[in-house]
Amino acid sequence: MLYIRALDLGGPHAFSHHFAEGAITVVLGRNNAGKTRLARAVAGLDPSRPGTVFINGADVSTLSARRRRVGLVYQAFVNYPNWSVFDNIASPMKAAGRGRDRDADEMARTVEALADRLQIGDLLDRLPEALSGGQQQRVAIARALAQQGDVLVMDEPLVNLDYKLREELSLQLREIVQSDGLTVLYLTSDPKDAFTLGDEVLLLQDRTKLQSGTPLAVYNAPVSAAAADLMSDPGVNRLGEQILVRPEHLRLAPSADGDAVFEAEVNSVETSGAETFLHCRVGGADWVARLPGMADVQAGARARLYVAEDDLIRFD
Amino acid sequence: MQRANNRAWLAVAPVVLVVAFTAIAPLMTVVNYSVQDIFDVHTRLFVGLDWYRETLRDPRFLEALARQLGFSALVLALEIPLGIWIARCMPLQGRMTVAFLIVLAVPLLIPWNVVGVIWQIFARPDIGLLGAAVTALGVSYNYTSSALDAWITLALMDMWHWTSLVALLCFAGLAAIPPAYYQAAELDGASRWQVFRHVELPHLKSVLTIAVLLRLMDSLMIYTEPFVLTGGGPGASTTFLSQYLTSMAVGQFDLGPAAAFSVLYFLLILLLCWLFYTSVMKRGDEAA
Numbered sequence: 001m002l003y004i005r006a007l008d009l010g011g012p013h014a015f016s017h018h019f020a021e022g023a024i025t026v027v028l029g030r031n032n033a034g035k036t037r038l039a040r041a042v043a044g045l046d047p048s049r050p051g052t053v054f055i056n057g058a059d060v061s062t063l064s065a066r067r068r069r070v071g072l073v074y075q076a077f078v079n080y081p082n083w084s085v086f087d088n089i090a091s092p093m094k095a096a097g098r099g100r101d102r103d104a105d106e107m108a109r110t111v112e113a114l115a116d117r118l119q120i121g122d123l124l125d126r127l128p129e130a131l132s133g134g135q136q137q138r139v140a141i142a143r144a145l146a147q148q149g150d151v152l153v154m155d156e157p158l159v160n161l162d163y164k165l166r167e168e169l170s171l172q173l174r175e176i177v178q179s180d181g182l183t184v185l186y187l188t189s190d191p192k193d194a195f196t197l198g199d200e201v202l203l204l205q206d207r208t209k210l211q212s213g214t215p216l217a218v219y220n221a222p223v224s225a226a227a228a229d230l231m232s233d234p235g236v237n238r239l240g241e242q243i244l245v246r247p248e249h250l251r252l253a254p255s256a257d258g259d260a261v262f263e264a265e266v267n268s269v270e271t272s273g274a275e276t277f278l279h280c281r282v283g284g285a286d287w288v289a290r291l292p293g294m295a296d297v298q299a300g301a302r303a304r305l306y307v308a309e310d311d312l313i314r315f316d
Numbered sequence: 317m318q319r320a321n322n323r324a325w326l327a328v329a330p331v332v333l334v335v336a337f338t339a340i341a342p343l344m345t346v347v348n349y350s351v352q353d354i355f356d357v358h359t360r361l362f363v364g365l366d367w368y369r370e371t372l373r374d375p376r377f378l379e380a381l382a383r384q385l386g387f388s389a390l391v392l393a394l395e396i397p398l399g400i401w402i403a404r405c406m407p408l409q410g411r412m413t414v415a416f417l418i419v420l421a422v423p424l425l426i427p428w429n430v431v432g433v434i435w436q437i438f439a440r441p442d443i444g445l446l447g448a449a450v451t452a453l454g455v456s457y458n459y460t461s462s463a464l465d466a467w468i469t470l471a472l473m474d475m476w477h478w479t480s481l482v483a484l485l486c487f488a489g490l491a492a493i494p495p496a497y498y499q500a501a502e503l504d505g506a507s508r509w510q511v512f513r514h515v516e517l518p519h520l521k522s523v524l525t526i527a528v529l530l531r532l533m534d535s536l537m538i539y540t541e542p543f544v545l546t547g548g549g550p551g552a553s554t555t556f557l558s559q560y561l562t563s564m565a566v567g568q569f570d571l572g573p574a575a576a577f578s579v580l581y582f583l584l585i586l587l588l589c590w591l592f593y594t595s596v597m598k599r600g601d602e603a604a
Contacts (some may be wrong), residue, residue, distance in 0.1 A: 045499050066505030074496045082518040095504040147503070 002151050002183045007041055007051030009034040011207025014051065019200075022181040024174065026198035026215070028188060028230055034207035035187040039153045042185065043070045055151060066095070071144030071152040071182075075159050077136035079128040079143065086124040089114055089142045114142040117176055134165040141176065152177060153185045170196055191233045194218075203230050228313055234277070236313070237287040244313040247277075250289035250305045252297070259306040264289070268299050278303070343582075349575035367576035377577065379552065380560040381584075387467075387556060388535040391474045395531060396524070398475065399482025403490055404512070406483075417487075420480040428477075432544025435473040439545075459546060463553035466546050470554055473541055478534070482527045489523035490516060525596050529589060536585045557581055 002019040009015050011034060019025050029035050040046045042053060044065035052061050060068050069092075079088045087094075089111045115121045118138040128136050137157060144152055158166040174197055177184050186197055194201040194215045201218050203210040211218055211227045222228035228244050229235045237245040239262075254261070264280040264287065271277070271294055278289040278297060282305070289305055297303050350368070353361040371377050406416045426434070441447040441458050450457045459469040493516065501511045539558035542548065548555035561581060565574035
């Protein structure tokens with residue numbers, strides 16, 4: 001269990017949150033939203049930051065990073081460069097003094113089990129520099145899991161991987177981290193991660209918590225325009241201050257029951273075959289419509305965009 | 317493909333020409349001298365490898381060689397750890413960093429013979445700050461009469477002059493280590509020594525290779541500073557290879573033996589640097 005009380009992330013309000021136990025919480029925020037500060041505070045790397053961190057009911061605020069046993073995975077692939085994959089994965093256990101005689105067998109078994117889980121079992125005697133980026137990050141994840149603590153923090157771990165590897169590892173990550181009943185904080189700026197990985201999602205903006213809940217709940221009922229915008233890729237379309245329209249809710253064809261209609265000037269059309277993005281101007285604002293398949297619209301044309309009244313997000 | 321290769325030769329031709337005139341031709345001249353006995357410009361006698369044999373049997377050459385190797389080993393053993401230590405003590409950013417960098421750069425900017433003069437005065441037992449201070453403390457110290465004192469002074473001077481280079485290189489290497497590595501080590505509970513041994517040292521490997529190579533080559537060629545400071549004395553206790561060579565070639569005008577000496581000297585430096593470099597690279601390959 002991880003509970004943070006009145007942590008000063010540098011925003012207007014202190015940060016407090018109960019993280020769901022044994023679940024993955026996707027912490028979603030843009031650059032400078034306070035994600036990394038949160039990660040460092042949980043891991044104990046900023047002992048001077050005001051606030052209290054509880055792990056399993058115990059106040060760990062005064063404990064050193066080492067004694068908190070929080071696993072941390074970074075954006076960069078951080079491994080000891082002159083140690084083999086085996087020694088890298090074993091490093092947290094060695095540091096904890098478990099590399100000696102009687103425990104050595106057990107440690108070796110743990111390392112091998114972790115390596116198998118991350119599909120790097122056949123790379124154990126290689127050096128990190130001889131591995132691909134994806135493999136290096138797998139080693140780093142295994143190292144973090146070898147902390148054998150209750151909390152794992154992953155700070156945008158897939159950002160530096162190329163597209164295919166990112167998709168592949170992202171799909172496996174849930175399985176990899178969940179079997180230990182770990183409480184996982186997954187820091188990201190991509191709303192898609194919230195849906196693929198998150199049991200819960202926590203929105204951060206300007207170093208302040210905006211909203212938290214299951215990804216669907218946060219998607220369906222954002223508490224503010226900023227929250228709706230964070231959970232949307234591309235960002236939400238604004239109609240004045242009070243009304244938002246999600247790009248994926250816009251259609252080119254009217255439905256049977258009452259739709260809201262918008263006159264749009266199409267600036268550009270971006271298509272991937274499977275879907276089409278219309279970049280257009282609506283009532284003086286820049287909008288994006290995300291349409292399934294290929295849309296029969298040319299840049300420079302005018303179009304009517306429809307959206308069901310129920311799908312309009314209103315704030316009063 | 318063949319045509320592209322030929323054009324590449326054309327592109328490097330200017331470099332080849334310059335190198336040929338500035339390095340290869342003079343070197344070949346020396347090699348040419350080293351197999352002849354030269355009485356004057358018109359009177360030469362081919363003697364084969366005699367000069368090489370003679371040089372290798374010359375006790376003064378062998379003594380200078382031993383001194384040279386000892387001196388290089390000494391200054392490397394002092395300057396490399398000291399340089400790493402200084403680099404680690406420096407703040408990685410901020411105003412103090414700039415101050416450190418400037419102070420460190422100063423010794424590197426001073427002409428070598430000036431360094432010799434500075435230390436010649438600095439270490440004088442009568443008026444030099446260091447020499448007089450040590451003498452006032454009751455330590456008998458005189459680099460012109462004691463071989464040990466001369467060596468200590470030379471080693472100190474070389475450290476003063478060149479440790480900065482090692483420190484600056486290491487600083488650049490340390491500054492390039494992403495902070496995440498230190499955090500990861502902190503999470504593992506690594507001690508300061510372990511952080512140095514397993515995080516910093518591996519990242520410093522390439523800059524240290526360069527630092528050791530530069531210091532090795534330079535220390536093997538040291539000439540100006542001891543020439544100014546001790547003139548090779550007392551006796552021959554600080555006569556290194558370059559000094560002995562100069563006295564042979566310029567002082568006694570023994571061009572043949574001096575040329576053979578030069579070739580041996582050149583090959584020695586080349587060999588030592590090659591041995592060092594390949595052993596470092598080989599270890600790197602094995603590890604990978």
